[in-house]
Amino acid sequence: MIAFVLSRLSSALLVVFGVSALVFLLIHAIPGDPVEVMLGETSQPADREELRHALGLDQPLPVQMLEYYRRLLHFDLGTSLYSRRPVAQILAERIPATAELAVAGLAAALLFALPLGVIAAVRRGTPWDSGAMMFSMLGVSIPNFLMGPLLILIFSLWLGWLPVSGREGLASLVLPALTLGTALAAILSRMIRATLLETLAEDYILTARAKGLPWHRVIFHHAMRNAMLPVITLLGLQLGALLAGTVITEIVFSWPGIGQLTIESIHRRDYPVVQACILLISVTYVLVNALTDLAYGWLDPRVRLRQSDRGAA
Amino acid sequence: MKLWLAIAVLAVWAGLACFGWLLPLNPSEIDLTRILMPPGADAWLGYDDLGRALWDRVAVGARYSFFVAIFVVSISAVVGTAIGAVSAYLGGWLDHVITRIIDIFLAFPGILLAIALAGVLGAGLGNVVIALTVVGWVGFARLARAQVLAQKSREHVQAAIALGARRRRILLRHLLPLIGASLIIEATFGVAAVVIAEAGLSFLGLGIQPPAPSWGSMIRDSSRYMLVSPHMVIVPGMALMLVVIAVNTLGDALRDRLDVRLRGGRASSTN
DSSP: OHHHHHHHHHHHHHHHHHHHHHHHHHGGGSSSOHHHHHHOTTOOHHHHHHHHHHTTTTSOHHHHHHHHHHHHHTTOOOBOTTTOSBHHHHHHHHHHHHHHHHHHHHHHHHHHHHHHHHHHHHTTTSHHHHHHHHHHHHHHHSOHHHHHHHHIIIIIIISOOSOSSSOOTTHHHHHHHHHHHHHHHHHHHHHHHHHHHHHHTSHHHHHHHHTTOOHHHIIIIIIHHHHHHHHHHHHHHHHHHHHHHHHHHHHHTTOOSHHHHHHHHHHTTOHHHHHHHHHHHHHHHHHHHHHHHHHHHHHOHHHHHHHHHHHHO | OOHHHHHHHHHHHHHHHHHGGGSOOOTTOOOGGGTTOOSBTTTBTOBOTTSOBHHHHHHHHHHHHHHHHHHHHHHHHHHHHHHHHHHHHHOHHHHHHHHHHHHHHHTSOTTHHHHHHHHHHOSSHHHHHHHHHHHHHHHHHHHHHHHHHHHTTSHHHHHHHHTTOOHHHIIIIIIHHHHHHHHHHHHHHHHHHHHHHHHHHHHTTSSSOTTSOOHHHHHHHHGGGTTTOTHHHHHHHHHHHHHHHHHHHHHHHHHHHHOTGGGTTOGGGGO
C-alpha cells in the first residue's frame, strides 16, 4: 500500500510540474510582444520596459522558468497588472465561492444520480428506466451556458422562486449548483445503472435473494457496495469537467469565484492572474484525482496490485 | 432520439453549413420595426434585440459550428492518432515521454486549457480552431496508443514483421484498420464535444466575434432580454441541443454496431 501511495503521489507531482510548465509557457503563446498586448499599443516604451523587467520577460527563457518555479514554491504568484495587488491574495478571496459552488454542484449531482440510476436499474425496461435515461441524454447534451439561462428563465423569471444571479444566501446557490451538477448527474446515473445491473446479475445476489432477504436490503447492502467502485473512479475523473464547468457557470450567474476572475482577467489582459487561475484549477484537479485513486486503492485491493504491475512494466 | 431523426438533424445541419450560402440569409440585416418580435407566421423564428432575423442567424451559425467541428476533429484525429500509434508501436523512451505529455494535457480539466489558450491568443475563428485542436488531439492519442498496444502482438502483425514489412506499412496497413472503428466512435463524440466547446468559448466572448452569429454568442446576448423575449435563448439553444443530441445518438449507434468489445472480441478480425 505504501508503495502504491508513493508511486501515485510522485506521478501526481510530476504532472503538477508539467502542468505548471505549460501554464508558464502560456504567456509566450501571446502573439507578438506580450508586454505590448498587456499595456496596449499606445503605451510608452519606458512603461513597457518596466513591465518587461517586472515580469522577468527580459531574461533568457531558462532563467525565467527557474525563477517561476522558485516563486511557485513560495506561493508567490506575482502581482496583478490590473489591481496591482498580489495575485495570491486575490485568489484567496475568490476560492471560498468556487469551493462552495463545486461542493454544491457535486451534491446536486449525487442527489439526482443515485435515485435515478438505482430506479433505472431496478425497474429496468419500464417507463422509469427510459425516463431516467432520457434525463441522462438531455443532461449530457445541454451545456452549462444553456442550462443556466433556461433554469433562470423558469425558476427566477417565470416562477419567481429563486434569485437570478449573485451570491447572497443559500437560495442564490440553488440554480448555479443545479446548472453545474446536471451534466455530472446525467453521466453518473448512467454509470450507476450499468454497474448496478452488472452486479445484480452476480451469483451472490441470487444467494442473498434465495436467503429471503428483502429487495432493498439486497440492493443497498449487497449490490450497491460493489456497484459504487467504478462510480467513484468516474466521479474522480469527472470532477475535472465539474471544475471547468464552474468557469462558465460563474459567468452565467455572476458568481464571484475563480472562474469569473479567470474570464474577467482574460478580458483585462491581466495575464499573471489568468495564469494563476488556470494553475489553481488544474492543480486542484490533479490532486483530487490522485486522492480518488488512493481512496479507490484503499477500497479495492485489486486496484493497487494492478497499479503496481503497470508501474513495473 | 431515434437514429433516423438524428441523421435527419445532422443532414440539415451539414446542409445549412455547406449550402446555406445558396439561401437568401441576411444575419446582420436590421429591421427596426421587428425588434424582439416573437416567432410567428410572418416572423419565422422571431427577431433579436437589434431586429435581426433569428432564423438567418441560426442558419449561418450552423456554418461556424459545423466547420469548426469538422476541422478540429479531423486535425486532432490525424495528429493524435499518429502520435499515439507511433508512440505505442515504437515503445521505449519515446513512448515514456509521450505518455507523460499526454498525462499533462489530460490534467487540464475539460475546456479550461482551451479557455486559457483562446484567452491568450485572442478571440477569432482561427484561434478557436487552434485552441480546440491543442486540447482535442490528446483523446485520440491516448485511444490510439492503448489500442495499438493491445493489438501489436497479434499474429498477423508478428507475421508482417517476420516478412520484413516496414514499420510504416505495418502501422498503416495492419494496425490502423484494426483500431479504425474505435477511432470513428471517438471522432463522433468528439464532434459533439467541439460543438459545445466552440459555443462555450463564443459564450464567454473568446470565440467567434460579433457581428458574426455563433450559437454560443447568441445565447449570451439573449440574457438581458430573457423575460420579454425568451425565444432569443430558446432558438439557438434548441439548435445546439438538437445537434448535440443527434451526434451523441449517432455515436451510440455506431458504438453498438462497431465496437468490438460488445461482440465478444471476435468480430474485430472482419473489420
